[in-house]
Amino acid sequence: xxxxxxxxxxxxxxxxxxxxxxxxxxxxxxxxxxxxxxxxxxxxxxxxxxxxxxxxxxxxxxxxxxxxxxxxxxxxxxxxxxxxxxxxxxxxxxxxxxxxxxxxxxxxxxxxxxxx
Numbered sequence: 001x002x003x004x005x006x007x008x009x010x011x012x013x014x015x016x017x018x019x020x021x022x023x024x025x026x027x028x029x030x031x032x033x034x035x036x037x038x039x040x041x042x043x044x045x046x047x048x049x050x051x052x053x054x055x056x057x058x059x060x061x062x063x064x065x066x067x068x069x070x071x072x073x074x075x076x077x078x079x080x081x082x083x084x085x086x087x088x089x090x091x092x093x094x095x096x097x098x099x100x101x102x103x104x105x106x107x108x109x110x111x112x113x114x115x116x
Contacts, residue, residue, distance in 0.1 A: 061096035068099035072110045082113045 004010075014032050020042075021028060021035035028038040066076035083090070088109065090098075099106045 058092065061092040064096040064099055065092060068103075068106055069110060072107065072114075074110065074114065079110065079113060083109075086113055088113065 017032060017036050017039055018029075020039045023029060024035065024038055027034045029035060062076065065079070069076055069079045090109070095106075095109075098109065
């Protein structure tokens with residue numbers, strides 16, 4: 001019995017892949033074989049970068065806090081250590097946002113951390 005290669009299931013599978021490849025340039029969005037390779041690669045990149053995004057944002061927050069804290073004459077590591085011992089439970093995202101938006105409030109946080 002000959003192998004079926006143009007049945008409804010095959011067409012549905014190819015249509016699904018080409019739908020995922022919509023918007024890709026050239027053959028990557030039009031031809032099944034190249035589209036399939038690109039879709040698999042794109043899904044792998046998306047999986048990887050969902051995790052990398054968290055790392056990138058954490059680095060951004062740390063650099064913003066470090067820049068703001070150094071204006072007050074203290075290093076980032078010292079500030080975070082003192083904040084933890086003082087019981088200040090603001091995370092890096094919130095601290096970076098305060099440092100960027102409200103300089104006075106951030107300077108109050110730094111002064112409260114520095115008090116012995």
